[in-house]
């Protein structure tokens with residue numbers, strides 16, 4: 536099922552982190568809608584290839600969230616391209632993207648590519664540091680980015696990113712009310728079933744990342760919570 540509008544839960548696996556075969560099997564067979572392979576640091580082609588090959592033993596849809604040009608590899612079902620709308624640096628909004636499209640645009644299969652409009656709201660996360668994002672945004676400013684993503688740029692996905700920190704459910708709810716077509720992803724700090732169901736009440740898709748590595752059973756419980 537490659538239609539993100541049908542999804543409600545995804546796991547994000549970091550190529551730079553270790554996961555055992557046993558735990559990977561439980562994640563892939565959990566009933567989640569997809570596995571996203573992505574991270575900010577230490578993402579190399581070798582690590583991406585290795586993780587993709589291991590996920591490919593299972594039928595779950597597998598998506599590469601591109602964070603470096605050098606780690607893009609064929610074989611994924613979909614490719615997500617982040618553009619960080621609240622970055623202060625054009626490099627992370629359209630800069631690297633233009634370089635990549637200049638190089639590969641003519642051979643890209645655009646049907647398997649979805650652009651994600653990121654709004655990064657945790658000032659302490661790596662992605663915020665790397666992209667020099669302005670995270671001290673008012674609700675109206677966040678809503679404006681959501682509206683721009685949908686109405687100005689027709690992006691398929693708007694991603695409220697609190698990576699490593701549980702976010703503000705009120706902000707997620709308000710952004711959801713702002714969007715009509717664009718799919719709202721929420722990610723950050725989901726560590727248990729209760730948090731998963733709270734964010735899933737508002738976001739279209741919740742993204743569960745770090746807890747996979749810290750407490751696998753808690754991570755698996757988030758799938759059940761969203762389905763309930």
Ligand SMILES: CC(C)=CCC/C(C)=C/CC/C(C)=C/CC/C(C)=C/CC/C(C)=C/CC/C(C)=C/CC/C(C)=C/COP(=O)(O)OP(=O)(O)O
Nearest residue numbers: 574575602603604608609614617631632635660661662698
């Ligand atoms: C051969 C083949 C199949 C070709 C496919 C064609 C294709 C897909 C081409 C891509 C073309 C293109 C436009 C590429 C864009 C290139 C690029 C590098 C864009 C920049 C992306 C970007 C803004 C990265 C910044 C970091 C970021 C937002 C990463 C997203 C993932 C993320 C937020 C991870 C969470 O990290 P974090 O939690 O902070 O870190 P830790 O958990 O490790 O602490």
Ligand SMILES: O=P(O)(O)OC[C@@H](O)CO
Nearest residue numbers: 698699722723724744745
């Ligand atoms: O790792 P966590 O905090 O669960 O966040 C998930 C995802 O939004 C990270 O890009």
Ligand SMILES: [Mg+2]
Nearest residue numbers: 549698744745
């Ligand atoms: Mg992470």
